[in-house]
Structures are given as structure tokens and as C-alpha cells.
Amino acid sequence: MERGEEKMSNIIETPEQAKQDATYYQALRELLLQLADDDLLISFRGSEWLGLAPHIEEDVAYSSITQNTMGHAVMYYNLLEELGEGRADILAHDRQPDERRNGCYLEKRNGEGMYLEEPYYDWALAVVRNYFYETCKKIKLEAIANSSYQPLAHVARKVLMEHPYHLAHWKLWMKQLQSSTDEAKKRMQTRIDEAWVEFADVLELGNLATDMRKHRLVTISEEEIKDKWLDEVKTILVDLPEGPVGKKYGSGRNGEHTDDLKQALDILAEVYNSDKAAAW
Amino acid sequence: MKEITRQEEIFNVLKTVDDPELPSVSVYDLGMVHDVRIDGNSVEIKMVPTFAGCPALEFIEMNVKKAVEELAWVRACQVKFTMEIQWSTDAITDKGKEELKKHGIAPPPENFRPGDEWTVNCPYCNSDYTSMENIFGPTACRSILYCMACRNPFEAMKPVVQPLNTNY
Numbered sequence: 001m002e003r004g005e006e007k008m009s010n011i012i013e014t015p016e017q018a019k020q021d022a023t024y025y026q027a028l029r030e031l032l033l034q035l036a037d038d039d040l041l042i043s044f045r046g047s048e049w050l051g052l053a054p055h056i057e058e059d060v061a062y063s064s065i066t067q068n069t070m071g072h073a074v075m076y077y078n079l080l081e082e083l084g085e086g087r088a089d090i091l092a093h094d095r096q097p098d099e100r101r102n103g104c105y106l107e108k109r110n111g112e113g114m115y116l117e118e119p120y121y122d123w124a125l126a127v128v129r130n131y132f133y134e135t136c137k138k139i140k141l142e143a144i145a146n147s148s149y150q151p152l153a154h155v156a157r158k159v160l161m162e163h164p165y166h167l168a169h170w171k172l173w174m175k176q177l178q179s180s181t182d183e184a185k186k187r188m189q190t191r192i193d194e195a196w197v198e199f200a201d202v203l204e205l206g207n208l209a210t211d212m213r214k215h216r217l218v219t220i221s222e223e224e225i226k227d228k229w230l231d232e233v234k235t236i237l238v239d240l241p242e243g244p245v246g247k248k249y250g251s252g253r254n255g256e257h258t259d260d261l262k263q264a265l266d267i268l269a270e271v272y273n274s275d276k277a278a279a280w
Numbered sequence: 281m282k283e284i285t286r287q288e289e290i291f292n293v294l295k296t297v298d299d300p301e302l303p304s305v306s307v308y309d310l311g312m313v314h315d316v317r318i319d320g321n322s323v324e325i326k327m328v329p330t331f332a333g334c335p336a337l338e339f340i341e342m343n344v345k346k347a348v349e350e351l352a353w354v355r356a357c358q359v360k361f362t363m364e365i366q367w368s369t370d371a372i373t374d375k376g377k378e379e380l381k382k383h384g385i386a387p388p389p390e391n392f393r394p395g396d397e398w399t400v401n402c403p404y405c406n407s408d409y410t411s412m413e414n415i416f417g418p419t420a421c422r423s424i425l426y427c428m429a430c431r432n433p434f435e436a437m438k439p440v441v442q443p444l445n446t447n448y
Contacts, residue, residue, distance in 0.1 A: 060424070061416035068420045071333025075363070145448050154363035158448060161366055161440050162331060164394065165415060 013150045027211035028149055029085065030101065031218070034206065034253060035077035040092055041261075042133055043069040044268050046105070046126075048115045054123055062126075065166050071209050075155045080142035082151070093272040097257045097265065103202030104249040106133065107196060107261040124179070124187040124278055127177060131170035132233065135201055138163055139228045140218070147217040170235060178238045196241040198248045203229055206253025217259045289325060290316050290348060297347050300339045305379045307340055311371025314362055322357035323348055328367040331420035334415075337361065355397050369440045385422065386436035394444050400436045402427035410434075 012018050028158050046066030053059040077088035085091060108129070111121035140158050147153040177184045205212055209222045220228075226245070233242060250256030288416050294308040294316075305311060307327070315326040323330045325344060329337055341359045348357040369388035372380075381403040389398055405433035407429035414424040415438065 057414045057424075060414055060418070063414040064420055067334030067335070069329060071331065071420075075332055145446065151363065153448070154366070156441075157446075158329075158332060158363055158366045160443055160446075161368065162420070164443070165438070238431070 003203075010148065011150055013149050015151075016220065016246050016271035018083065019151060021215075023211055024215050024217075025083075027208045027215055029080070029083065029154075030206060030208045031144075031212055032076050032080050032083075032152070033101040036073050036080065036091070036145075037100050037138075037252075038106055038202065039069050040268075041100075041106040041264060042101040042130070043067075043073060044264055045108075045110055046183055048110055048119075048136060049121065049126060052115065052119055052121060054201075055272035060247070061169060063185065065130075065169060068162060069166070072155075073199075075158070079151055079155065087136040089272070093269040094276070097261045098255040100221065100252065100255065100261060100265075102252050102256060102261075103204075103207065104252040104256070104258055104261075105129065105198040105202055107252070107258060107264055108198075109260050109263065122187070122191070123193040124177065124184075125169060125194075127173040128188065129190040129235070130166075131174045132195055132199055133202065134163070135232050136225070136229050138167060139225050139232075143218045143220045146216075146219050152217070171183070174236050178236075185238075188229055192239070193241050196243070197246040200226075200245045201251040201253055203245065204247075204251065204253055206251060283358060284325055286318050286353070287316055289351060290318070290325070291404050293347050293351065294325075294344065297340070297343050300336050300343070301334075302380070302385070305376055307344060309373045309379060310377030311373065311376070312340070312369065320415060321353060323354055323356065323357040326362045327359060328365060328371070329361050329363075330367050332419050336419075365443070367440070368442065369437060372437075380437060384432075384434050386425070386434060388439045390435045392439040392441055394441060398439060400425055402430060402432065403434055403436075405430040405431050 018028055043066045045133050046069065048257060050063050051059060053062050059242070069242065073092070074088060079090045080086070080091055081088045086263060106129070111119070113120045138160075141156045141163065144156040145153055145160060146154065177188050177247070203222070205222050212218050212223050249258050291308065293314050295306045298309050298332055299305050299307060299310055302310075310330065311331065312327050313325065314328050317324045325348070325411055327340070327344070331332050341361070344359050345357045348354055355359050356439075369392070370390070372387065380387045386400045386403045392398065399408055405427060407427055409428040411426050411428060412423065413426055413433070417424045417435055421440070422438055423438050424433065425436055
């Protein structure tokens with residue numbers, strides 16, 4: 001037991017060291033996929049808004065956030081590449097939906113229609129989704145800033161320096177739209193209620209949550225993540241939905257997904273799929 | 281003695297490689313150079329990325345490699361981005377700040393702490409009668425502002441610093 005505890009406090013500095021313990025490695029791999037896939041999917045949905053945001057300055061802001069978030073996904077995929085999980089590009093483009101680990105709510109379509117034709121997207125969804133996600137992201141980043149896997153801790157510390165701009169942006173939109181016209185309030189509440197029954201797996205860490213905590217890959221538990229998130233959103237939500245946060249479509253952490261993920265991946269990887277051997 | 285001279289030679293080259301999105305501001309003055317190691321004819325340069333999502337990083341890597349390899353004695357230069365230390369806007373040199381201004385970009389504030397009020401002086405007329413148009417700008421590191429005094433739109437580099445109360 002003593003030995004085990006000693007091991008837990010170890011700092012793992014390289015991929016080679018991480019591979020020496022199979023359970024450590026598996027938990028690390030899962031965590032990295034979750035972090036990478038979350039950022040990839042939310043920034044893919046963000047990229048579909050390009051040119052369609054409510055006003056020109058918002059278009060600049062949202063696309064800047066989206067580009068930066070895609071950069072965060074790249075850093076996690078690079079860590080996976082260093083572990084020998086395959087090239088970052090392939091990890092992003094060429095994994096089947098059941099291999100994806102993002103929370104289901106993040107793959108949800110932006111609204112009706114498609115960005116190329118009749119995009120009846122819903123700004124309330126964009127605001128609620130991004131605010132809920134960025135709030136969760138901050139808590140998770142703080143929980144991995146002291147991760148036992150040093151390369152991951154370094155990435156988290158880096159992202160934490162950029163993230164305040166993202167969170168502040170969506171928090172402002174939340175406050176403003178919740179105190180705006182009756183229509184705005186109603187549309188915001190509809191999306192908040194919808195998120196409430198779908199968002200839980202974004203907050204969770206999947207089947208290997210216990211191992212992640214045991215090996216200090218994350219320094220707080222899933223329950224603590226949820227509690228912190230609730231405490232934070234309570235300060236912003238005007239009308240807090242009743243009941244616990246649910247996961248209507250199952251857990252994306254364990255590879256359960258909706259058809260919206262396939263739709264997203266088909267577009268995301270359309271060019272890649274057209275010629276997988278091409279050198280870009 | 282010889283090694284020190286070569287090290288200086290490399291730094292002099294790095295002072296000439298500009299950020300592609302900020303012409304006239306070198307990667308050295310942006311505080312992106314972390315470590316230079318010389319082993320015979322091989323050079324390894326560790327660099328610190330600015331913003332994670334910055335698409336210029338790959339070009340910077342290419343340009344640095346190319347410029348260093350133009351030195352007669354260098355056979356190969358390897359450029360690596362490291363996350364071991366985190367870039368902050370405090371790493372920008374005084375020369376870098378002056379060059380930013382020439383480019384119409386107000387330099388980031390000094391000794392900024394999260395939560396501080398961020399006042400920006402116009403890079404053209406130095407007035408502090410300015411307004412923030414958009415905290416986000418054409419690149420991740422910049423914001424868009426307007427000077428009420430000289431009536432010029434301008435940009436500013438936003439402060440990127442470590443959050444308060446961290447335990448790492």
C-alpha cells in the first residue's frame with residue numbers, strides 16, 4: 001500500500017515513463033482523447049458560424065475563440081501522437097464515431113439547416129453551449145494543471161492563460177441576453193433547459209474516471225467537477241432548471257453518440273476523405 | 281570561448297526573423313526563444329509558442345530553421361516548440377514593444393495582474409482617451425481599439441499572464 005501511494009505521487013515526465021504502467025497509460029489516453037475531442041467538436045460547431053454571427057465584431061470574436069480552441073485540441077492530439085497513438089491529423093479526421101470521446105452535447109447541430117444553405121442557426125444555443133462548456137473547461141484545466149503527467153500539466157497551464165478571454169466573452173452574452181427582451185429570455189431559457197438534460201457527460205470523465213483520479217492525472221473527482229460547475233453557473237443563470245444535470249443521449253466519454261456527430265465528422269473530414277494519401 | 285561567439289551569432293540571426301503576422305517584430309523580441317544549444321555543427325533551438333491557436337507557428341519554425349542554416353558553419357538546425365514554460369506578454373522585450381508601436385499596435389501593459397483595469401494608450405499619439413471596440417482582433421493576440429484623440433483605429437496586444445492564486 002505504501003508503495004502504491006509512493007507511486008501515485010510520482011511525476012511522469014515522458015511518454016516512455018507513462019507506458020510503464022498499463023492502467024496509467026489507458027487512463028491517460030482516455031483523458032487526452034476526451035480533452036482533444038471536446039475542443040475539436042465545439043470549435044467545429046463554432047467554425048460553422050463563421051460569417052453568420054449576429055454582428056461583424058462578434059464574427060471576429062467568435063472566430064478568434066474558435067481558432068484558438070482548435071489550437072488547444074491540436075496540443076492534446078500532439079500529446080497523443082507523442083504517446084504513439086498515431087498522427088494528430090489522423091486522430092482528428094479518421095476515427096469512427098464510436099471511437100470519439102467528446103460529450104454528446106458538444107456535437108449538437110447549431111440549429112436547422114446547413115451553413116452553405118439556409119442556416120437557421122440559433123444564437124441562444126451558441127451562447128448557452130459555449131458558456132456551459134468554457135465554465136467546465138476552466139474547472140477541468142485547473143484539475144489537470146497539477147496532473148502527474150507533466151506534459152499535460154504544461155499544456156493546461158498554457159491554456160489557462162488564454163482561457164479567461166473566452167469565458168468572459170460568453171459570460172457577458174449570458175448576462176445580456178437573460179436580461180434582454182422577452183423573446184430573448186424565452187429563447188435562452190429553452191436552450192438552458194435543453195442543456196440541463198444533456199450536458200452531464202461533458203462534466204464527467206467516463207469509465208476510467210477512478211483510475212484518472214487514483215493516478216493523479218486529474219486532481220479532483222468527477223463529483224467535485226460537477227459541484228464546482230453548478231456553483232459557478234448558479235451565479236449566472238437567472239432561472240435555474242430543476243433536478244440534476246442529465247445525459248439524455250448517453251455518455252460520449254464511452255463512445256455513445258448521436259447522429260449529429262456523424263454529420264459533423266463527415267463535413268470536418270470531407271477534404272481529408274477525398275484523398276487520404278495527399279500531402280498538404 | 282568559441283561556443284559563446286557562436287551562441288551570439290545565433291541570437292543575432294533570431295533578432296532578424298520576424299513574426300509573419302507582425303512584420304518588424306522579431307521572434308527574439310517577442311520572447312519566443314527559450315534555449316539555444318550548439319553541438320558541433322548542429323543547432324537546437326527551443327521556442328515558446330505565443331497563443332496556442334496561432335497559425336503562424338509553423339511558418340516561424342520554418343523561417344527560423346532557414347535563417348539559422350544560412351550561417352556557414354551550421355549544418356542542421358532543429359526548432360522545437362516547448363510547453364515547459366508558458367509564454368506571457370511580459371516576455372516581450374523593450375525593443376519589441378517599440379516595434380509593435382511602429383506597426384500601429386499598442387504593446388501589452390507592464391506588470392499586469394488578472395482583474396486589473398487595462399488602459400491602453402494610442403500607439404500613434406500616446407493619448408489614453410481610447411475605447412475598446414473588440415477585445416478580439418485579427419489574430420488571437422490582438423484587440424481592436426479606437427483613439428478618440430487622434431481619431432485613428434488601432435490594435436493592442438492583449439495581456440496574457442498567469443492566473444492568480446495558482447498552486448503550480
